[in-house]
Amino acid sequence: xxxxxxxxxxxxxxxxxxxxxxxxxxxxxxxxxxxxxxxxxxxxxxxxxxxxxxxxxxxxxxxxxxxxxxxxxxxxxxxxxxxxxxxxxxxxxxxxxxxxxxxxxxxxxxxxxxxxxxxxxxxxxxxxxxxxxxxxxxxxxxxxxxxxxxxxxxxxxxxxxxxxxxxxxxxxxxxxxxxxxxxxxxxxxxxxxxxxxxxxxxxxxxxxxxxxxxxxxxxxxxxxxxxxxxxxxxxxxxxxxxxxxxxxxxxxxxxxxxxxxxxxxxxxxxxxxxxxxxxxxxxxxxxxxxxxxxxxxxxxxxxxxxxxxxxxxxxxxxxxxxxxxxxxxxxxxxxxxxxxxxxxxxxxxxxxxxxxxxxxxxxxxxxxxxxxxxxxxxxxxxxxxx
Amino acid sequence: xxxxxxxxxxxxxxxxxxxxxxxxxxxxxxxxxxxxxxxxxxxxxxxxxxxxxxxxxxxxxxxxxxxxxxxxxxxxxxxxxxxxxxxxxxxxxxxxxxxxxxxxxxxxxxxxxxxxxxxxxxxxxxxxxxxxxxxxxxxxxxxxxxxxxxxxxxxxxxxxxxxxxxxxxxxxxxxxxxxxxxxxxxxxxxxxxxxxxxxxxxxxxxxxxxxxxxxxxxxxxxxxxxxxxx
Numbered sequence: 001x002x003x004x005x006x007x008x009x010x011x012x013x014x015x016x017x018x019x020x021x022x023x024x025x026x027x028x029x030x031x032x033x034x035x036x037x038x039x040x041x042x043x044x045x046x047x048x049x050x051x052x053x054x055x056x057x058x059x060x061x062x063x064x065x066x067x068x069x070x071x072x073x074x075x076x077x078x079x080x081x082x083x084x085x086x087x088x089x090x091x092x093x094x095x096x097x098x099x100x101x102x103x104x105x106x107x108x109x110x111x112x113x114x115x116x117x118x119x120x121x122x123x124x125x126x127x128x129x130x131x132x133x134x135x136x137x138x139x140x141x142x143x144x145x146x147x148x149x150x151x152x153x154x155x156x157x158x159x160x161x162x163x164x165x166x167x168x169x170x171x172x173x174x175x176x177x178x179x180x181x182x183x184x185x186x187x188x189x190x191x192x193x194x195x196x197x198x199x200x201x202x203x204x205x206x207x208x209x210x211x212x213x214x215x216x217x218x219x220x221x222x223x224x225x226x227x228x229x230x231x232x233x234x235x236x237x238x239x240x241x242x243x244x245x246x247x248x249x250x251x252x253x254x255x256x257x258x259x260x261x262x263x264x265x266x267x268x269x270x271x272x273x274x275x276x277x278x279x280x281x282x283x284x285x286x287x288x289x290x291x292x293x294x295x296x297x298x299x300x301x302x303x304x305x306x307x308x309x310x311x312x313x314x315x316x317x318x319x320x321x322x323x324x325x326x327x328x329x330x331x332x333x334x335x336x337x338x339x340x341x342x343x344x345x346x347x348x349x350x351x352x353x354x355x356x357x358x359x360x361x362x363x364x365x366x367x368x369x370x371x372x373x374x375x376x377x378x379x380x381x382x383x384x385x386x
Numbered sequence: 387x388x389x390x391x392x393x394x395x396x397x398x399x400x401x402x403x404x405x406x407x408x409x410x411x412x413x414x415x416x417x418x419x420x421x422x423x424x425x426x427x428x429x430x431x432x433x434x435x436x437x438x439x440x441x442x443x444x445x446x447x448x449x450x451x452x453x454x455x456x457x458x459x460x461x462x463x464x465x466x467x468x469x470x471x472x473x474x475x476x477x478x479x480x481x482x483x484x485x486x487x488x489x490x491x492x493x494x495x496x497x498x499x500x501x502x503x504x505x506x507x508x509x510x511x512x513x514x515x516x517x518x519x520x521x522x523x524x525x526x527x528x529x530x531x532x533x534x535x536x537x538x539x540x541x542x543x544x545x546x547x548x549x550x551x552x553x554x555x556x557x558x559x560x561x562x563x564x565x566x567x568x569x570x571x572x573x574x575x576x577x578x579x580x581x582x583x584x585x586x587x588x589x590x591x592x593x594x595x596x597x598x599x600x601x602x603x604x605x606x607x608x609x610x611x612x613x614x615x616x
Contacts, residue, residue: 011492011496018487282496285477286497287471287473287497290464290468379445
């Protein structure tokens with residue numbers, strides 16, 4: 001039984017070879033459709049994974065101060081008050097801010113590193129130790145064309161041009177958040193932004209029991225009404241929502257394209273040519289039954305759709321992970337105009353691949369088999385009269 | 387001797403109960419025994435092809451029965467009919483009905499794809515038949531590159547690859563000149579000596595008057611008007 005089916009597969013491949021141009025054209029269009037869909041899925045998944053990877057080491061709670069509804073500097077003594085709440089571990093004041101380079105037209109994040117944060121992960125090289133040293137994300141290094149040991153020129157809040165020696169670079173695994181990051185020592189950063197010594201940008205709060213994060217956030221808000229505590233899960237949720245929304249829009253557009261292609265394929269297939277009808281009649285006359293003919297058409301459909309799926313997925317993989325998603329990045333990332341380009345780390349969800357395979361292979365096979373079924377169930381008698 | 391094929395009161399109406407209804411066959415009683423060669427004569431439209439289609443299990447009769455080795459195949463489901471077509475019959479069509487873009491060898495192998503036969507055995511059989519019909523040198527050529535006589539031989543090879551008991555040939559000399567018709571007759575004579583049962587529909591005298599014919603039926607307007615055992 002199995003050998004019979006495999007021999008029909010052999011004939012299907014042989015048979016497809018007779019219509020090389022037609023099949024090549026279908027595979028090319030279908031591959032392009034699959035590549036687009038797969039690119040959207042790969043890119044969204046990678047961005048989400050990037051966010052999750054980085055946030056694994058992020059503080060459980062970040063406490064900001066609001067003044068007139070806007071983010072303001074937070075007094076350092078708030079850290080002591082929060083630290084006294086039961087269930088709270090370390091509370092670390094953080095110093096950071098944005099830096100816009102009008103020449104490159106990109107926005108960077110500058111962060112101060114204190115003596116307590118010297119165990120920062122995902123890092124290669126050395127963290128800055130002196131006021132004249134800095135560490136960079138990959139995107140910035142690329143944007144300026146600098147390497148370890150080179151110098152970086154920045155203009156501070158007093159409009160003074162300063163030179164920093166690059167002592168370290170972040171690796172690819174934390175691209176999403178470190179890509180645009182410049183690390184300076186904390187005193188240097190305070191001086192750079194002209195920040196008062198008793199204030200910080202926000203507070204990083206460690207919570208012993210992860211289930212108590214939401215409760216502690218409420219307590220902090222109660223104790224310090226002018227603050228806004230933000231949980232790690234909320235940040236993750238925001239990333240997911242943003243990427244899902246963007247990829248959702250893209251998927252809607254391209255699923256529409258896929259449906260249009262299926263309708264076209266269906267239209268073409270239902271208009272099964274007289275030659276193909278004749279062939280089905282001949283096969284039936286010489287002893288093929290309806291199942292054999294449908295099996296032949298199934299293999300033909302599978303060969304085209306599976307080739308397109310594999311090719312399209314491979315192209316999408318190359319596009320996203322080797323060519324930096326150059327076609328889709330502006331749409332999915334949205335805010336990327338303010339970010340330097342960065343290399344995504346491969347992250348593939350097998351469930352998504354499975355769904356993509358089902359969505360691309362099954363409709364095409366149906367488009368191939370169903371119209372042939374109409375011809376296959378008719379008597380081969382007509383062949384005798386052709 | 388018991389009849390290999392016997393039809394009883396066989397009727398076929400196409401497009402039944404529609405304005406274009408056609409009575410193709412009416413009350414046909416046809417018999418052929420194992421190893422015989424029968425010829426169906428008659429003008430175009432007399433019902434020869436319809437009778438061959440019914441006997442070969444390509445369509446179903448409107449009424450009547452078709453007994454193959456004593457078993458009525460007229461009402462069998464399609465999948466059984468396909469099996470019978472594959473195992474018991476070899477068809478030689480008037481228009482050859484080969485797949486023009488496939489090679490001769492691939493065309494010949496077509497009836498064997500749905501079988502359980504191993505590929506090596508399939509290739510062996512194809513090689514033997516190609517040799518016996520003098521097509522070995524043409525086996526890799528596409529069918530469209532063959533002459534009419536070669537296409538006819540390729541069609542015969544395809545009909546024989548399943549080693550069927552019965553050969554059905556519909557106007558086999560329609561596209562052949564007299565020399566090629568002689569070649570065809572020589573092949574049919576050889577098949578007869580090998581014990582094959584052959585049913586030929588033709589209005590070519592060089593065939594129906596040939597000495598290999600054992601039975602002759604004359605058809606007219608869907609009826610058998612004359613049956614003769616030679």
